[in-house]
Amino acid sequence: MRGPSGAPASRPARLPGASPGHGYSCGAHEPEASLLAYITRRVVYGVVTLLALSVIVFALLQMSGGGPLDRLKLNPRMQPYIQQLTKQWGLDQPVWKQYLTWLRNYVSPCVERSQGCTETIGLHNAIPFVVLAVAAVATVLIVMKVRTYWRAGLILGLWVVALFVAIQNMTIAFDWGISFQGAGPVWDMIFSRVGATFRLGFAALFLALLIGIPLGIYQAIRQYSFFDQLGTTAAFVTFSTPIFVIAIALQLLLALYLEKWTGVKLFYVTGMNSPDYGDMNLLQRLADILQHLTLPALSIALISLAGYSRFQRASMLEVLHSDYLRTAKAKGLPRRKIVVKHALRNALIPIVTLVSLDIAFIVSGAIITESIFGWPGIGRLYINAIQTVDYPVVMSIVMVIGIGIVVMNIVADILYGVMDPRVRYE
Template sequence: MLPLIVKRIGYALIVIAGIVFVVSAMTRLVPGDPVDIMAAGNPGMTEADKARLRGQLGLDRPMVEQYLAYLGGALQGDLGLSLRQRVPAAQLILERLPATAELTFWAMLLSLLAAIPIGVATALRRDGPVDYAGTVVAVLGVSTPSFLLGILLILLFSVQLGWLPASGYKGSLVAAVPTALLDGRFDLLWQKARYFLLPSISLAFGLMAVNARLTRSAMIEALRQDYVQFARAKGLPPRAVTLRHALRNAIIPVVTMIGLQLGALLSGAIVIETVFAWPGIGRLSVQAITTRDYPLVQATVLIAAVLFVALNLIVDILYRVIDPRMRHG
């Protein structure tokens, strides 16, 4: 297991360095730079002032030299200084990351709570009314954009019914659980939970559809295997056959998909965070791109890449926990 982890970390470092380089090159190919954005709000700035400011910010150096300097600082934990806000980029990301992480957690939890039962039920009742209903739900989930679903939910539950807030964030729901349980402040729990419902459902619906169909396909394949037929022949209860033998093996491709989905969500659900004014790293990255804040753009991409690679490493380890055959493969 340890050689696998070391090898994966080595690959990850190469991938992350390549991703940061590509993003650095792409941001500099976009017309304009931070100095042009600043000059747009300061008509009195001359070309000489612009050139001097570019020199102070290091923007006049070759791109490769800027990249190597940034990478060297990143290896020492310095992700640069935001050109717009003049504070460390790492500080801005750490302030926003908890909101994105918790939104990701609740969205993924909701999707799995719905997807796995739907996938198992449709596989066990293949070509029946339950299967057809599950197919309809899955097609709707895959074909409905998350931002469109979010807007429709806002119109219904916020504008028309007035039950839930249309946007905003009132702090961590997970952090409020101990207080609610110890002090009996369940009203406080609801006050925070109501801000998570609409964005979480908007993200979870599409994830649920993909995971449900993947679970169904994997379950159908697992139920045909000889070891499942043998378990039935031994007289094991249907629930034990389904959960202990079929589902455990069918869940492996679902774990792969969950790793990819978590990486994408933690990278910042940009559209949903924008729709619901969610203070996460997705919205922060949009603001950084708009203002050509190169260090902040690079920092958000670097953090997103690290999270994505780390989650896929965890998925590789989970393979060997779920399927003992892969420990010797």
């Protein structure tokens, strides 16, 4: 190639770190390396956070006063039995040694047995963990290699399938101890109820996103209208109302009074299923699940959707006033196309972070809501364990919730970078 004077044109200088065949490109593996380093760093921080959480909760339980054997001490004839249990549960050991024993057992896998953890683990027991490891590797590959808008959907679908397969093939338990109240292994107690809590929390999150995001978008489009002011007022009222008040109000209005006024029982106020659930056909079972699930899920979702609507409104307003949308409007693009195709995608990005932070609120709300609605989840188990000073159950539930929150925050940070290419993991 020659320049204007006929002399050979000089090639542009190659940037440092660029490959010989691509004059203007940076190092090809730099984004992937930074992403892997970021994930590794966040996992390490997450482990440290969980260790700190376990130490704090264990110390608080020890300083709370009382103990699991206090009720037995009221009976003088129980003294030999109390001494036996004290030694069996390790309560006669120093606090630091009790903690280290608990931590060692908590992370020690074994084959699930009704009598406790006694058998060794074989290769066939590792199927769930292999599935989860493959899903983690596939997630990293999708983030690095797939450049479409649907990356977040691919990752979400991948993990839904992976978790389903892992749970169905789970034969490994962890030695989380035996309940002080004689209810059996803590692992069995928690994971026999975690499905109910997951169902309730997922339904609440789905309702909050389904209602809150469109509500916030419409309020932003109709800024300062009557609907916007009404939605703002309703959001602030909902924020300032305790969740147990919302739950009781929904029970009275949508269950008891509605049945009294119309003679039709649309919703149930206790339990997860009807007694004759096993005799129902598929449609009847689905209707029964919705009748029991709607009120407790709505109790949790109302406060969350108020937050989503306010957050989405602010995010949408910020995007709508950006320069590139003014340019699109000046070029004559239809308002619907501007809002749906250009504004909505960027306005939804901050919601990813909010959802990860909202997981903690949903779990805490589920603990209260499950007690009010008689929902058989880990919330009721947690409250009963606190009342009876059941250390193994309390510690295990707190750590399960903590692990879930840490994992969700890591996933949210990764998805944030997937949805917004401007984010760099440094």
